Amino acid sequence: MRCCLECFNCLERERYTEKEVVLGTQPEICEICRKKRRVVYRFVHRQRRDTPADWFRRSK
Numbered sequence: 330m331r332c333c334l335e336c337f338n339c340l341e342r343e344r345y346t347e348k349e350v351v352l353g354t355q356p357e358i359c360e361i362c363r364k365k366r367r368v369v370y371r372f373v374h375r376q377r378r379d380t381p382a383d384w385f386r387r388s389k
């Protein structure tokens with residue numbers, strides 16, 4: 330699962346910034362809004378050890 334920071338914040342009900350997460354260097358299709366954007370890979374600081382896939386699983 331890949332999604333852009335905007336959709337990720339929407340899912341998590343948070344306001345992470347580009348400094349708090351690692352974004353891909355190349356734009357990819359966000360699986361939520363279907364726009365071509367840089368997607369969230371992981372957090373910069375490892376406050377949480379899980380991956381984006383885990384966050385999505387939990388949000389369902």
Ligand SMILES: [Zn+2]
Binds near residue numbers: 335361
């Ligand atoms: Zn999106």
